[in-house]
Amino acid sequence: MSTPAVSHAEPPRLATVQLACRRAGRLLFQALDLQVPAGQVVWVRGRNGSGKTSLLRLAAGLVAPEAGQVLWGGVPVREGARAGARPAFVGHAHALQQDFTVTQALQFLLRLQGGPSDTATVHGALHRMGLQGHRETPVRSLSQGQRRRAALARLAVPEPAPLWLLDEPYDALDADGIERLNALLCDQLLRGGSVLLTSHQAVDLGPMRVGEIDLDGYH
Incomplete structure (x- = not known):
C-alpha cells in the first residue's frame, strides 16, 4: 500500500x-x-x-x-x-434516465452537477467518449458499455470538477x-x-x- x-x-x-x-x-x-x-x-x-x-x-x-x-x-x-x-460523483449505477435520449440524459446530469449543459458542450463530451453516433439514441437502447461511456461523458466537459x-x-x-x-x-x-x-x-x-x-x- x-x-x-x-x-x-x-x-x-x-x-x-x-x-x-x-x-x-x-x-x-x-x-x-x-x-x-x-x-x-x-x-x-x-x-x-x-x-x-x-x-x-x-x-x-x-x-x-x-x-x-x-x-x-x-x-x-x-x-x-x-x-x-x-x-463529480459517478457511481456504479449509470444514473441515466432510461426514456431520455443520450443527449438529454447527459444534459440532465450536467445540470445536477452544476456545470455547463448546452448542446455544444454535451455533443463535444459524447464525441470524446466515442458516442457521437448515439446522440439521439434512447438510453434504454444502449449496451452496458455504451451506458458507462455516457455516464462518464460528464467528465469530458470543459473545466470539469x-x-x-x-x-x-x-x-x-x-x-x-x-x-x-x-x-x-x-x-x-x-x-x-x-x-x-x-x-x-x-x-x-x-x-x-x-x-x-x-x-x-x-x-
Whole structure:
C-alpha cells in the first residue's frame, strides 16, 4: 500500500481523518487516514464488502461516517457542499434516465452537477467518449458499455470538477473505452485535478503516478 505525497502549499483536495464506516450493523473500516492532493489519483482496493463504495459515498457527503471526518480542501465535506463546492460523483449505477435520449440524459446530469449543459458542450463530451453516433439514441437502447461511456461523458466537459469520485469506472468498458477513460484521467491530473476511484482491475496511467490504498488493512 502506498500513500501519495502531500503538498505543503495547500491542504489535500480530499482527506479523511480517522474515518470509520458502519453499514447494516457491521464495521467496514476504521481509523482511515487518506489524502488525495491536487494532481493525484488514488486507487481504492479491497475485497467485496470492504467498504469501497461506502468510502466514495462518504467522500461525496452523501452519508455520515461512524466516526472521523471527511475534509475537502481542509473544510468538512458538508460545509463545502453548502458553500457550493462539489465533486463529480459517478457511481456504479449509470444514473441515466432510461426514456431520455443520450443527449438529454447527459444534459440532465450536467445540470445536477452544476456545470455547463448546452448542446455544444454535451455533443463535444459524447464525441470524446466515442458516442457521437448515439446522440439521439434512447438510453434504454444502449449496451452496458455504451451506458458507462455516457455516464462518464460528464467528465469530458470543459473545466470539469476539480475532484472526481468514481465507483468502478472501468466496468463494462471495452479496450477503446478504457483508453478514452484513461485519457480523461490523465488530463484531469495534468490540470491539477484529483481522483479517488475504485476498480477491480489495476489502474495503469503510464507515466502518471497512481497512489493505492487497500481497505482490507483497516478492519
